[in-house]
Amino acid sequence: MKETADLRNLVERARQGDPTAYDVLVDLYANRLYGFLYRLTGSRTDAEDLLQDLFVRVVRMLPRYEHRSALEGWLFRIATNLARDHIRRARRTPPTLSIHEEPETEGDRFRTWRQPADASAQAPGHRMERGEDADALQQALASLPAPEREVVMLRHFSDMTFAEIAEVMGTPLGTALARAHRGLTKLRRMLAGDADS
Amino acid sequence: MTLDDRDILAEIEQNEQWLHGLETRVPGVASLEHLKLLVRIAAQEHWLKRYPAPDVDPALVDRIKRGIRREVRRGAVSTAPAGGGGKTSPAARIASLAAAAAIVLGVLIGLYVPDAGSVADARSPLDDLIATVEDRDSDYAQSVALLRDALEEVEAALLGSTLDASYDSEFDDLGSEIDDLMNGLDSDQDVSEQPA
Numbered sequence: 001m002k003e004t005a006d007l008r009n010l011v012e013r014a015r016q017g018d019p020t021a022y023d024v025l026v027d028l029y030a031n032r033l034y035g036f037l038y039r040l041t042g043s044r045t046d047a048e049d050l051l052q053d054l055f056v057r058v059v060r061m062l063p064r065y066e067h068r069s070a071l072e073g074w075l076f077r078i079a080t081n082l083a084r085d086h087i088r089r090a091r092r093t094p095p096t097l098s099i100h101e102e103p104e105t106e107g108d109r110f111r112t113w114r115q116p117a118d119a120s121a122q123a124p125g126h127r128m129e130r131g132e133d134a135d136a137l138q139q140a141l142a143s144l145p146a147p148e149r150e151v152v153m154l155r156h157f158s159d160m161t162f163a164e165i166a167e168v169m170g171t172p173l174g175t176a177l178a179r180a181h182r183g184l185t186k187l188r189r190m191l192a193g194d195a196d197s
Numbered sequence: 198m199t200l201d202d203r204d205i206l207a208e209i210e211q212n213e214q215w216l217h218g219l220e221t222r223v224p225g226v227a228s229l230e231h232l233k234l235l236v237r238i239a240a241q242e243h244w245l246k247r248y249p250a251p252d253v254d255p256a257l258v259d260r261i262k263r264g265i266r267r268e269v270r271r272g273a274v275s276t277a278p279a280g281g282g283g284k285t286s287p288a289a290r291i292a293s294l295a296a297a298a299a300i301v302l303g304v305l306i307g308l309y310v311p312d313a314g315s316v317a318d319a320r321s322p323l324d325d326l327i328a329t330v331e332d333r334d335s336d337y338a339q340s341v342a343l344l345r346d347a348l349e350e351v352e353a354a355l356l357g358s359t360l361d362a363s364y365d366s367e368f369d370d371l372g373s374e375i376d377d378l379m380n381g382l383d384s385d386q387d388v389s390e391q392p393a
Contacts, residue, residue, distance in 0.1 A: 019266045026265070030258050035250030048257050055261050059268050137248035155238075156245050162235070174227065177234040184241040 011071060015063050026055065029072070033079050036157040040083035040149065042138050050082045057082075076158050077168045080150055087146070140190040148183030151176055 013021035033054060038047035057078050065074065141149050147169070154165045166176035 017269050017272075019262075019269050022265045022269070023262050026258060026261055030261065031253045034253035034257075038250050044251060048254070051253065051257070052261055052264065055265060056268070059265055135248060137245070152242075152245075155242060157250075174231060174234075177231055177238065180238050181234050181241075184238060184245075188241060188244065 007071060011062065011065060015065070022055075022059070025058070029075055032157045033075060036076065036079055036153055037083055039138065039141060039153045039157070040080075041086055042142060046086060050079070050086055053082055054078050070160070070164060072158055073160055073164050073168050076154055076160065080154070080168065083150075084146070136191055137187070140187050143190065144183050144186060147171075148179045148186070151179040152183040152187070155180055 010021050010024055014025060030051065034047055034051050037050045037054075038044060041047055041050065054075070058075070065071070141153075144152070151165060151169060154160065154168065155162070158165070160168070162176050162180070163173055165180075166173045169176055171179075
């Protein structure tokens with residue numbers, strides 16, 4: 001979504017602490033951000049946790065948002081960082097550690113938002129690398145380099161132009177385009193049978 | 198050349214400029230390469246729609262909305278962490294901010310107060326301040342706000358001068374760098390979340 005007057009007004013109301021404005025922002029962006037986080041992490045449970053953490057950051061940081069860049073770009077930038085950090089931690093976490101033993105996170109103060117994790121979420125191997133609840137695309141995504149995966153998914157879930165995606169990624173436009181093209185080509189090759197059916 | 202000639206020449210020049218403005222713009226080499234990539238991407242990306250991601254659970258959306266309402270009521274919208282994408286505990290963030298503040302103070306003291314001693318001298322009051330802040334309120338956002346206010350007072354007292362205009366940005370930059378280091382030295386560093 002481009003920065004319309006309505007959106008600016010909405011953000012301004014949220015900055016003033018109007019909870020109904022936040023409701024609208026959640027309705028506008030939660031689904032796409034969730035899909036993006038799910039595709040980057042490969043786990044519904046992780047995507048849910050990260051989505052909550054994302055809105056924690058939005059509530060805290062929105063008062064400093066000044067409309068000089070698109071709100072959507074900012075939201076997806078936070079989502080990208082959260083997913084990156086989550087994947088780093090997952091790499092370092094011993095496999096026996098359960099989800100309840102994860103280090104304290106920024107969203108811990110919001111723990112009451114969360115419902116008890118179900119049995120499937122607690123089972124080991126819920127992360128993308130193990131592909132438990134992943135479809136074919138998810139497993140193919142897991143084998144892409146992170147920058148290619150991020151650009152392809154940013155393009156897929158956001159309404160951003162490549163120029164905006166390049167800004168979010170902190171790369172030149174040509175780099176973002178090349179990564180998207182390489183990533184899509186690899187994905188199609190990996191899913192050739194699936195895609196041609 | 199008569200006055201009329203000069204008028205005619207000026208008019209011709211104006212017309213030439215106008216015609217020049219009508220010329221078709223030729224894209225540069227980089228733009229052409231970008232265009233080629235865009236076309237190739239456009240031909241491929243529609244195929245991703247065969248793999249829809251699951252929708253967000255409406256119950257989760259409700260929980261998020263309720264959580265936001267609680268957070269807004271608690272007035273936690275006052276301060277946001279600077280930059281950095283990693284999820285770091287409040288204590289770790291305070292420690293990193295304190296470390297950044299100590300570095301800034303050390304540099305400033307070294308620059309402006311030749312006999313004031315080393316950075317270590319500035320750590321003791323800082324540690325006290327941090328401990329006080331941590332005890333007073335566990336809320337991260339409020340703690341950081343208090344810490345920063347306290348540090349500004351300490352700095353003003355030490356230097357006997359007003360705060361340098363660049364302090365905030367130096368402070369934020371150092372905090373972000375320390376956050377990045379704490380998040381590990383991975384190659385895929387986070388991009389800044391600082392609102393524009």
